[in-house]
Amino acid sequence: MKKDYGNALPIKWSELAYAGEQRLPSPVEKNTNTWPTFFFYRNTKGDFLDHNGKPIHWEIRSPDSIDFIHEELKKVQNTLLNLTQEQITIAEYWNAGPPTKQFTPLIDRLIDTYDISAPRAARILGACNAAANDAMIITWHFKYLWDIPRPNQLDHHLATIICTPYHPSYPSGHSVVAGCMQILLSYFFSPESKRLITLAEECANSRLYGGVHFSIDNTEGLRLGRQIGSLIVNALSEQIDNNLVAIDYQIIEDKKAILPPPPYKQVISYPRDRTCSSLLDERQDPDAR
Template identity: 50%
Template sequence: MDNNYLRWSEVAYAGESTPPTNPVTPSAGGWSLAYLKRDKDGDFIGPNGLKLRLPITHPDHIDFDKELKIVQRTLRNLTPIQKKIGTFYGTGVPTKQWTPVIDRLIDSYGVSPVHAARIIATVQAAVNDTMIVVWDLKYKWDAARPNQYDHKMKTILCTPRFPTYPSGHASMSGCSEIILSYFFPKEEYKLQKFSEEDAVSRLYAGVHFPIDNNEGLKLGRYIGNVIVNHLKSQRNKDGKPIDTPYREYRDTNFFAENFKQFIPYDFPDDCSSLVEKQDNAVPRTSHKNHKLSKPRLYTKNFSK
């Protein structure tokens, strides 16, 4: 199917009269990479020198009208928990909710100072590369946001000022999940749950189509696995692997209680697109005990 989708740079947001004129970091797709590289044609290259075959559907082959109906139906039927999920993971930049996860894993497993530095550096460098790939695709494809298709749409959060596809939250979450599962393999299931919840939160917030999140998770996990394979090949001066993943299970508690931010954050109040008025009477239900209302977005194979 070939679909002539709307362009982000050509359509106004709901509640606005002109297309966006203030794109956020439009040149970031060309920034410096840590693990990945670019060839002379601009294609991304893995640490092994091979061209990456990014597992992501071109937007020409996406039915955005069908995707829009899912967003509209989701916003009409949001549960209190889904509103909390949308707000929690959408508070601050995409890395904000993952930073405490890394710290708690390091503390829980008694990681040494140098190993902790390596884990932090590895995750953040991998996320850096993932976000650069995402920004390259976002501005190359220029796909419009849900509220550019529906000019009456009121979102839970303010719609970001950059193209929709793929989702940055989903992509960096998929990558973080894979990298952290490499170092802490027994925490894999919970890390997967965290990344999938982060991804679907963007649908609940109304700022992304489900395909943005599904394909973003898949893309981030792919990049994460490319980098993990590189980490496995690294050796110290004695020829031994640098990393020794923590094989015991300490059941680290890295989910926030009642969706309370570990790091306080105040949302700016200058949103110019239509936003739903927040209900302050939302019940405070425990994060740990709720079940996701959406099936797993993408299943990966990860060999420990």
């Protein structure tokens, strides 16, 4: 029987300042959960429905069953204490820009490697970007529903490798998008599925290395993202042309696409610093961002 930690977390994200800051955090895009989705519907209660209008049982743990204050916070503290330079690089790389920043070049590389036609390339890009939109909307729904604090709100001496975003911790947006993209791209490019799993998990782990997410934010974020991706794949796989032929087909040949990272250099570079008012660790890797 799972323990109930609901009474062990009386402080919410919206009620506590970040380490090194005095003011309460100002929420980023708090109404994202009300934005239109491409692959999902909502009922009159605001609950999400799948493409057939059926209710969805979301596969994500209730935060009441998670010990954020002790078990999860300790994992973050121990991770930061024992970070390797490689983990710092990974944190910086995946943190550069929004969650789609590193996945968009992966999609382009896959399209080039598998010599995808122009109409199919547009379909793949459209599906992945629409999926990312829906994944973020659903993530924001849960973030502000549960209002779980960040690690540096529970430990006011916690210095992070990357800046802590101004929205609640659970689940991790990067992890949800990573899980969703893994499923979508594995649908279109099945020979690359193992590599895509590795990349999705590295993206998720990077948030723990950066000190901005609890481990459970990432594992449950991946789980939620993969569910979102699977529901979207179900919708895509049912689409047919006017000859009643399925639009998508399975790729058989493994062309072993070279998917970064490594190297841990941004494919689309943009000058970025590491400026924030919350506490930062001196360790960093500017070249990775």
